[in-house]
Amino acid sequence: MSGNTRVVVIGGGYAGVMAANRLTLRDDVTVTVVNPRPSFVARLRLHQLVGGSHPATVRYEEVLAERVRLAVGSVDRIDAPARVVTLESGATLPYDYLVYAVGSTTARPEVPGALAHAHQVAELEAAERLRAAVAALPAGAPVTVVGAGPTGIETAAELADGGRRPVSLVCGGVLGPYLHPRARRSAARRFAALGVTVLDGPGTRVTEVTEDSVRLADGRAVTGRLTVWTAGFGVPDLAARSGLSTDAAGRLLTDETLTSVDDGRIVAAGDGAAPSDLPFRMSAYVAGCLGAHAADTVLARLAAREPAPVDVAFNAMCLSLGRDTAIFQIAHKDDRPMRIYVGGRPGAKLKELACALSVKHLTGEARKPGTHSWQKDGGHRARRLRERAGVPAATPEHAA
Structure with a gap:
């Protein structure tokens, strides 16, 4: 390819910003980030925004490289054959390469009444509405949080620690499914100290949300003046609407280089990517690493x-x-x-360090593109892919 290379990055979160900054490693690449908001949202801190302990936003001037252009708007469609992105405003952006980094949000709840009566917290605007709703509650009004993944756990704890009690956490299964049982017991003790009622087990699946209660599969009703829904996840349907191949959840299907299975000029990163239909666990850390790798894929192709x-x-x-x-x-x-886990105040210091580093890594890449690095997995993913394909593990004779 001769002349200037145009790269459009859809999404200005951890993955999109990291990819955009890293792409400025080449002087002959121009990068445009399309994002619906004029500020970077630190999603790791949205529960803190709800509780009033952090604004959860950062100016893009602080995290984007100077050479990266920010276009505030939402993408309506990707025309892959024409290599054009059309915004909802009608504006068009031609590209030579596209980075698909649309992120994720809470899934649209299918439970009766949840959409009408429950608040969400996974996006900035939803968190701002929830914060206003919490502030408007009278003292002592009960709050119910549905979902015991990271968002639900952090939101319930933040509200209770900030004085908003009583709080009930409806798990719909296990409290903190990812945690080791030792850490899970520690979390349960902490919730007990905060006065949070944890309802876990198979009978705690939510079957209905009303204006003043949450009904469970075992027949119980949890009374509350405000319900927060954090269960499940969803991704924008942009890829599917644009005729690109996706997994069952709507994530863009790619190969292991993060390149779309449909188009070599489209790479994906972050929560909206499904490499080999085996997506990574969603996290800001992984999103940043995938953003950097997506940029490296584009840069490799430019260098033949x-x-x-x-x-x-x-x-x-x-x-x-x-x-x-x-x-x-x-x-x-x-x-x-x-x-092994670290809890208490030392754990809180490590958590704050992780939140700070998630932004610092972006600013570091903006100033010195190409410097962000991460730990490799030692071949675990490659083995999982071989096992899924039915390829037997190598014997010493085969390995030689």
């Missing part, structure tokens, strides 16, 4: 090199349990939780 397969190790998951306590769950490289 073969892109490398994605290789990311998991190190930990951190969960806030209020404003001065957290769990920092150490993980094996294949994302299995270890028995």
Whole structure:
């Protein structure tokens, strides 16, 4: 390819910003990030926005490289054959390469009444509405949080630690499914200390949400003046609407280099990517790593090199349990939780460090593109892919 290369990045979250900044490694590449908001949203902190302890936004001037152009707007469609992105405003952006980094949000709830009566927290506007609704509650009005993944756990703990009690956390199954049982017991003790009622087990699946209660599969009704829905996840349907191949959840299907299975000029990163139909666990850390790898794939093609397969190790998951306590769950490289975790105030310090680094890594890449690095997984993903394909593990004779 001769002349200037135009790259459009759809999505200005952790993955999109990292990819955009890294692409400025080449002077002959112009990068445009399309994002519906004029500020970067630190999604790791949205529960803090609800509780009033952090604004959860950062100016794009702080995280985007100077050479990256920001176009505020939403994408309506990708015309892959024509290599054009059309915005909802009607404006069009031609591209030579496209980075699909649309992110994720809470799934549209199918439970009767949930859409009408429950608040969400996974996007900035939803978190702002929830914060206003919480502030308008009279003292002592009960709050119910549905979902015991990271968002539900952190939101319930933040509200209770900030004085908004009583709070009930409806798990719909296990409290903190990712956590090692030792860390899960620690989380349960912390919730007890905060006065949060944890309802877990198979009977706690929500069957209906009304204006003043949440009904469970075992017949119980949890009374509350306000319900927060954090269960499940969803991704924008942009890829499907644009005629691109997706997995069952709507994530863009790619190969192991993060290249779309339909079009070599489209790469994906973050929560909206499904490499080999085996997506990574959603997290800001992984989103940043995938964003950097997506940029590396584009840069390799521009240099007429073969892109490398994605290789990311998991190190930990951190969960806030209020404003001065957290769990920092150490993980094996294949994302299995270890028995080891750091809790209490030391855990909270590690959690805050992780939140700060998630933004610092972006600013570092903006100033020195190409410098962000991450730990490799030691071949665990490659083995999972071989096992799924029915390829037997190598014997010593085969390995030689």
